[in-house]
Each structure stands twice: as C-alpha cells, then as structure tokens.
Amino acid sequence: MSVKKFDPMPTKDGYFGEYGGSFIPPQLESVLNEITYEYEKIRNDENFIKELSDLYKHYVGRPSPIFFAKRISNMVGGADIYLKREDLNHTGAHKINHCLGEALLAKKMGKTKLIAETGAGQHGVALATAAALVGLECDIFMGEVDINKEHPNVVRMKILGAKVIPVSHGRQTLKEAVDSAFEAYLKDPVNQFYAIGSVVGPHPFPMMVRDFQQIVGEEAKKQFMEMTGKHPDNLVACVGGGSNAIGLFTPFLEEEDVNIYGVEPAGRGFKDGDHAATLTLGKPGIIHGFKCYLLQDENGDPGKVYSVASGLDYPGVGPQHSYLKDINRVNYDYINDDEAIDAFFTLSRLEGIIPAIESSHAVAYAIKLAKKEGKGKSILINLSGRGDKDIDFVVENFGDKYI
Missing domain, CATH: 3.40.50.1100 (Rossmann fold)
Structure with a gap:
C-alpha cells in the first residue's frame, strides 16, 4: 500500500494523473465549461450547502x-x-446523494429537463425523485435487458413522472444506455442537463459526483x-x-x-x-x-x-x-x-x-x-x-x- 499526501484532484482540466479529461464534440465544450463554472461557484456557496444539507437530513434521512x-x-x-x-x-441507495446535488444545480442554471442513463435503476429512481422534488422533466435511458431484470425500479420511475426510454441496440445494458443518453443530450444541451450516474464522463462530472458522494x-x-x-x-x-x-x-x-x-x-x-x-x-x-x-x-x-x-x-x-x-x-x-x-x-x-x-x-x-x-x-x-x-x-x- 502506498499512502501519499494528495494534491487537489482533479487538475483544472479534469485530470487525475493521466486519466479523466474531456474528449467531447465541439458543440458541447461551451456547455460543459458553463457547468464547470456554475458548479465551482456553488460548491462553496453557503446557501447551496445549507439547502443540500437540509435535504440530506430531512428528505434523504442522513x-x-x-x-x-x-x-x-x-x-x-x-x-x-x-x-x-x-x-x-x-x-x-447512495445515488440520491449526487442526484439531489445535480438537480439543484440544473434548476439554478435554468435547465428544464434532466436526462440520464441507468443500469440497475437506482440512479434512474433517484434522479426521477430529485426531478419531481425540484420540478423538472426527466428522461431515463435504460437497456431493455435491464428493464426486464429490474422491473420494480422501472415502475417506480414511471410513478415518479419520469419517461423511461428503452434502449434496444447492442447488449441492451448500461453501456448502450449511456450511448443513447449522450446522443439525446447532444440534440439539446442548452435546455437539458445530463445528470451522469457515476464518477465517469467528461470533466466536471467525475469531480462533481465524487464531491456529492x-x-x-x-x-x-x-x-x-x-x-x-x-x-x-x-x-x-x-x-x-x-x-x-x-x-x-x-x-x-x-x-x-x-x-x-x-x-x-x-x-x-x-x-x-x-x-x-x-x-x-x-x-x-x-x-x-x-x-x-x-x-x-x-x-x-x-x-x-x-x-x-x-x-x-x-x-x-x-x-x-x-x-x-x-x-x-x-x-x-x-x-x-x-x-x-x-x-x-x-x-x-x-x-x-x-x-x-x-x-x-x-x-x-x-x-x-x-x-x-x-x-x-x-x-x-x-x-x-x-x-x-x-x-x-x-x-x-x-x-x-x-x-
């Protein structure tokens, strides 16, 4: 085991060592730069921290x-x-921790819809819950294999008002759901907010989801x-x-x-x-x-x-x-x-x-x-x-x- 004093991670360009970064189409660069700017602005904002902390305590049960x-x-x-x-x-599940943070950020940025992928359905349920709470539309992309496998969560998402969009190409599981969600995001990155479900994706998402988690x-x-x-x-x-x-x-x-x-x-x-x-x-x-x-x-x-x-x-x-x-x-x-x-x-x-x-x-x-x-x-x-x-x-x- 190697233990070291860690420099702040990631770098300003979103790198953890040689990993991370942002390899995205040109039309997304300004949008993700805006998300990074807005997140950096609110992450230490006392009002945002208090709002999120109150939800963790009184809504999530932390x-x-x-x-x-x-x-x-x-x-x-x-x-x-x-x-x-x-x-x-x-x-x-733990997913509600970052979904609430992402939903609040999207709302403050004036977005009208949250979109995301889900595998087991826990991120989808958590995001649908957060969307209902803050009053945003919500589209969840889910592979058909996982839809059949995780039926209870599919029902929960629909009850919460989310639109569950089946993904039928490839292996019809999580990777294909991410592909489809990215494609949908590219069609309207101005009004939509892609609430990525893990510490993956282009900068700033690995940092942002980690911070909330x-x-x-x-x-x-x-x-x-x-x-x-x-x-x-x-x-x-x-x-x-x-x-x-x-x-x-x-x-x-x-x-x-x-x-x-x-x-x-x-x-x-x-x-x-x-x-x-x-x-x-x-x-x-x-x-x-x-x-x-x-x-x-x-x-x-x-x-x-x-x-x-x-x-x-x-x-x-x-x-x-x-x-x-x-x-x-x-x-x-x-x-x-x-x-x-x-x-x-x-x-x-x-x-x-x-x-x-x-x-x-x-x-x-x-x-x-x-x-x-x-x-x-x-x-x-x-x-x-x-x-x-x-x-x-x-x-x-x-x-x-x-x-």
Missing part, C-alpha cells in the same frame, strides 16, 4: 447509520464486519471513530463506475492505517464478454468523453461486458479509480456471480438485510477478507443499496438453489 454485523462476523470467525447503511436512504465517507469516518475509538482497518465497496466506492474512500485516502479495497464483477469468468472487471483486465482508453481503464476489443473499442449486477455492467471506470490503482493506494480485486449471490442470501438470512446484488459483491469480498485478517481487525463495507429491485430476478434465477 446520516445513514453504521451497523455492526455481529452474526456474519461470528460466522466468519475473523475480523469484525460493519455496514455503512446507504440502503436506508430515501430511494434505497463523499458525505458517505465523511459520516463514516466520524461514526466509526465514535463507535470504536479508531479508524476501520479496511474499507470495502463494489466498483462499476465507482461512485459509492469513491464516496466512502475519499476521506480516508491519506489515512495510513486504513487499507482500501474496490471490488469488481468477475461475472461468469474471465472470458471476453463474461465479466466487467475493468481495473483487473482493462487498459487505458477513452469512452464517453473521458480516459480511464477500459475493457477493449481487438480494435480498441469498448469491449462487451456482463455482470449479474446491472449497476456494475460497464466497460469503463471512474478516472480517479484508475489513478488510485496506478499509485497502489486502492487494492482492486473481484468477485464472481456465484459468490455475490451467495453473499446476497447470507446477509439476508444472518442479519435480516436484503442487499442489492451490486453491494453483495462487496459483502462477499469482505467475508473472504475477514477470514484473512483475523480477530481484532475491522472491515467497513459500503452497503450501497437495498435489494428490493433484485428479488424477482434472484428468485427466478437462483431460487431453486436457495429457497
């Missing part, structure tokens, strides 16, 4: 608690496992110290684009006594198109307007990816994660589908908490890590979402084994 998972810890017989309960937020780590750092008198020995979070992970990790990056683990989806195994372990098997490339580690085909284009968790099914990853990998500050590893589903049922049956399949990857890894770490150590998992959206899919596909 701070989310930390829970000691005693029964799982006893089962493992190693390190103590704790959960940062982002699943208890309004809308059921780091409340998770700020709370956790204080809460864990109050509970135990020290920092957690280990942090664990799942990584697709990487917003929940960077939210937990950021306030701990300079703490030498904290090991940090990001968990990618190994899917069905390391055959092309059967996984989405970007940081494990990818190499630097450009996707959706930014540079990052990228799973690529033989032509250097984004490769086909798969995960049982729709929210992790993406060939790229946040540029800050790419940088943290290169400097060895965060350990990036992986969990396969079977391990994630087993953890889904383990947490449900030992602690009475049904996790999102995305979060189950982190739970599965933490169980393995706890055995290695042994007694006297601690692990804090970012339980990034609840599994209401996944129960029909899990029962249909894995019920014979577990139920």
Whole structure:
C-alpha cells in the first residue's frame, strides 16, 4: 500500500494523473465549461450547502447509520464486519446523494429537463425523485435487458413522472444506455442537463459526483471513530463506475492505517464478454468523453461486458479509480456471480438485510477478507443499496438453489 499526501484532484482540466479529461464534440465544450463554472461557484456557496444539507437530513434521512454485523462476523470467525447503511436512504441507495446535488444545480442554471442513463435503476429512481422534488422533466435511458431484470425500479420511475426510454441496440445494458443518453443530450444541451450516474464522463462530472458522494465517507469516518475509538482497518465497496466506492474512500485516502479495497464483477469468468472487471483486465482508453481503464476489443473499442449486477455492467471506470490503482493506494480485486449471490442470501438470512446484488459483491469480498485478517481487525463495507429491485430476478434465477 502506498499512502501519499494528495494534491487537489482533479487538475483544472479534469485530470487525475493521466486519466479523466474531456474528449467531447465541439458543440458541447461551451456547455460543459458553463457547468464547470456554475458548479465551482456553488460548491462553496453557503446557501447551496445549507439547502443540500437540509435535504440530506430531512428528505434523504442522513446520516445513514453504521451497523455492526455481529452474526456474519461470528460466522466468519475473523475480523469484525460493519455496514455503512446507504440502503436506508430515501430511494434505497447512495445515488440520491449526487442526484439531489445535480438537480439543484440544473434548476439554478435554468435547465428544464434532466436526462440520464441507468443500469440497475437506482440512479434512474433517484434522479426521477430529485426531478419531481425540484420540478423538472426527466428522461431515463435504460437497456431493455435491464428493464426486464429490474422491473420494480422501472415502475417506480414511471410513478415518479419520469419517461423511461428503452434502449434496444447492442447488449441492451448500461453501456448502450449511456450511448443513447449522450446522443439525446447532444440534440439539446442548452435546455437539458445530463445528470451522469457515476464518477465517469467528461470533466466536471467525475469531480462533481465524487464531491456529492463523499458525505458517505465523511459520516463514516466520524461514526466509526465514535463507535470504536479508531479508524476501520479496511474499507470495502463494489466498483462499476465507482461512485459509492469513491464516496466512502475519499476521506480516508491519506489515512495510513486504513487499507482500501474496490471490488469488481468477475461475472461468469474471465472470458471476453463474461465479466466487467475493468481495473483487473482493462487498459487505458477513452469512452464517453473521458480516459480511464477500459475493457477493449481487438480494435480498441469498448469491449462487451456482463455482470449479474446491472449497476456494475460497464466497460469503463471512474478516472480517479484508475489513478488510485496506478499509485497502489486502492487494492482492486473481484468477485464472481456465484459468490455475490451467495453473499446476497447470507446477509439476508444472518442479519435480516436484503442487499442489492451490486453491494453483495462487496459483502462477499469482505467475508473472504475477514477470514484473512483475523480477530481484532475491522472491515467497513459500503452497503450501497437495498435489494428490493433484485428479488424477482434472484428468485427466478437462483431460487431453486436457495429457497
């Protein structure tokens, strides 16, 4: 592990080391420059901070608690496992943290519509919720595979007043949903605001989403110290684009006594198109307007990816994660589908908490890590979402084994 004193990230041009930046069509340059300017203006504005803080407290239900998972810890017989309960937020995941920030910014900029992509549907639900709250239209692009898989969230988005637009090309999952949302944004970037759902995309989005999400780590750092008198020995979070992970990790990056683990989806195994372990098997490339580690085909284009968790099914990853990998500050590893589903049922049956399949990857890894770490150590998992959206899919596909 390498721990260093970090310079402010990103640079003014949006780079985290060699990653990030803004590789966009000329017609978007002035629009994104305006978003950057307006965000820099409001990020330290006392009135904006108070408005967002009040919504976090009275609307979202923050701070989310930390829970000691005693029964799982006893089962493992190693390190103590704790959960940062982002699943208890309004809308059921960490996504509401940045969606409220993006919606307030869009409203202040005079935009009339929010648009976004969604995989598992949690970002879509959170953005539809924020749009309803501030009074903006909302279009959500979602692959048809994910629409069928995450039906409860599709219904929620429609009830909240959002228009869910099916994406039927390619693999019909998250990457294609991002493609379609970008295409729609290009048609009217003046009146629309593309509320990107993770720490990905061109500058300033990786910075902006991280800033809104780091409340998770700020709370956790204080809460864990109050509970135990020290920092957690280990942090664990799942990584697709990487917003929940960077939210937990950021306030701990300079703490030498904290090991940090990001968990990618190994899917069905390391055959092309059967996984989405970007940081494990990818190499630097450009996707959706930014540079990052990228799973690529033989032509250097984004490769086909798969995960049982729709929210992790993406060939790229946040540029800050790419940088943290290169400097060895965060350990990036992986969990396969079977391990994630087993953890889904383990947490449900030992602690009475049904996790999102995305979060189950982190739970599965933490169980393995706890055995290695042994007694006297601690692990804090970012339980990034609840599994209401996944129960029909899990029962249909894995019920014979577990139920």
